[in-house]
Amino acid sequence: MxxxxxxxxxxxxxxxxxxxxSFWWRDDDAIEPTSALDRLLSLSNEKGVPVAVAxxxxxxxxxxxxxxxxxxxxxxxxxxxxxxxxxxxxKKAELGNDRPMWDVASELAEGRSRMFDIFGDEGWVxxxxxxxxxxxxxxxxxxxxxxxxxxxxxxxxxAAHAPPGLTLVNTHIDLIDWRKTRRYAGDDAILSxxxxxxxxxxxxxxxxEEATGLLTHHLSHDEECWACIQKLANTISDHVSARWQSxxxxxxxxxx
Numbered sequence: 001m002x003x004x005x006x007x008x009x010x011x012x013x014x015x016x017x018x019x020x021x022s023f024w025w026r027d028d029d030a031i032e033p034t035s036a037l038d039r040l041l042s043l044s045n046e047k048g049v050p051v052a053v054a055x056x057x058x059x060x061x062x063x064x065x066x067x068x069x070x071x072x073x074x075x076x077x078x079x080x081x082x083x084x085x086x087x088x089x090x091k092k093a094e095l096g097n098d099r100p101m102w103d104v105a106s107e108l109a110e111g112r113s114r115m116f117d118i119f120g121d122e123g124w125v126x127x128x129x130x131x132x133x134x135x136x137x138x139x140x141x142x143x144x145x146x147x148x149x150x151x152x153x154x155x156x157x158x159a160a161h162a163p164p165g166l167t168l169v170n171t172h173i174d175l176i177d178w179r180k181t182r183r184y185a186g187d188d189a190i191l192s193x194x195x196x197x198x199x200x201x202x203x204x205x206x207x208x209e210e211a212t213g214l215l216t217h218h219l220s221h222d223e224e225c226w227a228c229i230q231k232l233a234n235t236i237s238d239h240v241s242a243r244w245q246s247x248x249x250x251x252x253x254x255x256x
Contacts, residue, residue: 001187002188002192003187003191004231006195008239013202014198014202015240017202019202021242021243022245023212023242023245024050024052024212024214024244024247025049025051025052025244026171026213026215027051027052027053027054027215027216028129028217029054029082029217029220030053030054030060030218031056031059031064033064033067036218037053037067039226040053040218043230044073047233047237048237049072049237050072050074050246050247051072051073051074052073052074052075052076053068054075054077054078054129055075055077056079056131057078057112057114057115058081058082059082060115060118062118064118064119065119065123068123072246074124074125075115075125076128076150076247077115077124077127077148078131079094079128079129079130079131080094080107080111081111084132092131093130093131093134094130094134096134096135096139097136097139101138104142105139105146108143112148125150125251126148126149126251127148127151127152127251128151130151133154133155135153140166144164148166149167149251150168150169150250153168154172154215155170156170156210157210167250167251169213169250169251170213172213173190173193173214175214175217175225176217176220182220184222187228194232197212198212211250214229
């Protein structure tokens with residue numbers, strides 16, 4: 001079993017090499033103010049950890065503008081309606097290759113317009129977060145032309161800018177075991193994923209410039225998820241060779 005001491009030990013290795021391990025936090029599926037969202041924002045504020053909240057534009061309520069306007073909170077676009085269009089036997093994807101490309105592009109543009117309508121020109125970061133973290137390469141190539149300058153999925157990135165004009169910063173630690181329990185995945189799984197990505201960056205097996213990303217879903221958390229976020233926040237914030245970064249620091253700042 002992987003222990004919290006092993007995470008600290010990995011960060012100690014970063015300190016010995018004179019480098020700092022960067023982290024960021026992305027939370028998905030926001031559509032309206034809820035008690036769970038309040039808890040997320042309160043935890044972010046209490047721990048001083050910036051959080052990027054991915055909003056589903058088709059379902060988003062206008063009240064989110066005020067709720068997500070606090071310092072330390074960035075807003076990203078989470079697809080369009082979080083609706084899968086693939087066959088039942090396929091993995092869920094909204095931005096797959098199962099529809100005409102321009103139908104997908106039109107939906108994204110409509111979602112982008114909705115983001116401007118709710119959050120204004122300055123209230124969100126023009127980053128696309130594909131539902132289920134899946135996007136077909138053909139759709140990815142369209143994003144810069146649609147006005148997006150950032151993309152975030154899951155797993156270590158292969159390149160920071162692919163295609164050109166698009167900054168990629170992914171997530172690597174998912175708190176929930178979606179395949180089995182749909183609850184907290186457990187300390188062993190979370191710590192193993194965290195340490196694995198950190199070690200790969202330190203040893204040159206993964207892009208050392210990519211921030212290690214924590215992925216959460218506030219609407220699906222059990223108490224163990226909330227406790228893990230608190231412990232991760234404390235462990236990373238308290239270590240001399242670790243730091244949290246905001247989405248605005250990792251991606252282009254404003255929509256264009």
